[in-house]
Amino acid sequence: MIGIGVLGYGYWGPNLARCFGECEQTRVVAIADFDRAARDRAARRHPGVTTVATMAELLDDPRVDAVAIATPVHAHFEPALAALRAGRHVLVEKPITTSSGEASRLVDEAARRGLTLMVDHTFTFTPAVQKIAELVGGGEIGTLHYYDSTRVNLGIVQSDVSVVWDLAVHDLAILDAITPERPVAIAAQAASHLAQRPETMAFVTLHFASGMVAHINVNWLAPVKVRRTLIGGSRQMIVWDDLEPSEKIKVYDKGVTLTGDRDAAHRLRVGYRSGDMWAPRLATTEALATEIDHFAGCIASGRTPLTDGLAGLRVVELLESAHWSMRQGGRPIDLSLERKAS
Numbered sequence: 001m002i003g004i005g006v007l008g009y010g011y012w013g014p015n016l017a018r019c020f021g022e023c024e025q026t027r028v029v030a031i032a033d034f035d036r037a038a039r040d041r042a043a044r045r046h047p048g049v050t051t052v053a054t055m056a057e058l059l060d061d062p063r064v065d066a067v068a069i070a071t072p073v074h075a076h077f078e079p080a081l082a083a084l085r086a087g088r089h090v091l092v093e094k095p096i097t098t099s100s101g102e103a104s105r106l107v108d109e110a111a112r113r114g115l116t117l118m119v120d121h122t123f124t125f126t127p128a129v130q131k132i133a134e135l136v137g138g139g140e141i142g143t144l145h146y147y148d149s150t151r152v153n154l155g156i157v158q159s160d161v162s163v164v165w166d167l168a169v170h171d172l173a174i175l176d177a178i179t180p181e182r183p184v185a186i187a188a189q190a191a192s193h194l195a196q197r198p199e200t201m202a203f204v205t206l207h208f209a210s211g212m213v214a215h216i217n218v219n220w221l222a223p224v225k226v227r228r229t230l231i232g233g234s235r236q237m238i239v240w241d242d243l244e245p246s247e248k249i250k251v252y253d254k255g256v257t258l259t260g261d262r263d264a265a266h267r268l269r270v271g272y273r274s275g276d277m278w279a280p281r282l283a284t285t286e287a288l289a290t291e292i293d294h295f296a297g298c299i300a301s302g303r304t305p306l307t308d309g310l311a312g313l314r315v316v317e318l319l320e321s322a323h324w325s326m327r328q329g330g331r332p333i334d335l336s337l338e339r340k341a342s
């Protein structure tokens, strides 16, 4: 049994504690939060588990083999580094850190010590994203042409991070998981419609060398909740509506081909294919439970997690570049130059 310490028992921490409690390979031994009321809540829900205030106290507990960090984004790096230095495996909430410099330091520290470092890119472990990755990886969709996501609602307006760091991070992590191709340019336009708050809406565009384009629309001030992504490929197209109770993914055998037909020269020489639509059956497993099983399995076997520290670093690099673009009114940032410089 892997002994787990959870740091941060606010909104998301209880989900981690519950899933670690239900996982057959792990046991929650301690929960830390510097807020007294949060500790009282944790003690009521997890009788027998020690509650403490700080990461230092978690690390003093020899039963803690691994820690899960669910504090606000600015409070990920210091506790994660302390845990790695104390020889503990680490699962950190998304985004892994507030800067790529910090993320690199965590990646190096974990590698040097042979410890598992994983970031909670929860969507990667949803049955929907796993199916999309399978369809894309298996070639059924063909060459990817576009990924077009709308992720809006009347959301929890964060005080320390913009909507890009809070919501677009999910799409950047999903793209990282479904295609090995990395973007060559990113541009982001954003606005804040609440005084003294970070940006509340943004449009992020990524360009890939293959010609693929990804567009991400995120907004905390939308009247309705929309979680809809269109993925277009040369062979098939996917509509993923995450709010659908069933049939979240629909695959359309639709497309357009240039015919080269001389007789059709007066028309547009475009052939339209409009075939069947099918909805693949998706597992009903909870993504976080799958992810925590995976984390425990990686610790036990020494395997590299699907969402390892490097995946966390790649996503933070994109978030930083999106931020620079936003500050310059949406100027595209050439990521190939950024990579050469680093």
Ligand SMILES: NC(=O)c1ccc[n+]([C@@H]2O[C@H](COP(=O)([O-])OP(=O)(O)OC[C@H]3O[C@@H](n4cnc5c(N)ncnc54)[C@H](O)[C@@H]3O)[C@@H](O)[C@H]2O)c1
Binding pocket: 007, 008, 009, 010, 011, 012, 013, 032, 033, 034, 035, 038, 053, 054, 055, 069, 070, 071, 072, 073, 075, 093, 094, 095, 120, 121, 122
């Ligand atoms: N994976 C997901 O889908 C998902 C969803 C929501 C939130 N998150 C992530 O979870 C993290 C936490 O978000 P939240 O909404 O639960 O925040 P929150 O503010 O509700 O909870 C954070 C808790 O951490 C405690 N805390 C903060 N700093 C601490 C420290 N240094 N030592 C001890 N306790 C400390 C606070 O007292 C609070 O109880 C964020 O990184 C967020 O991005 C992930």
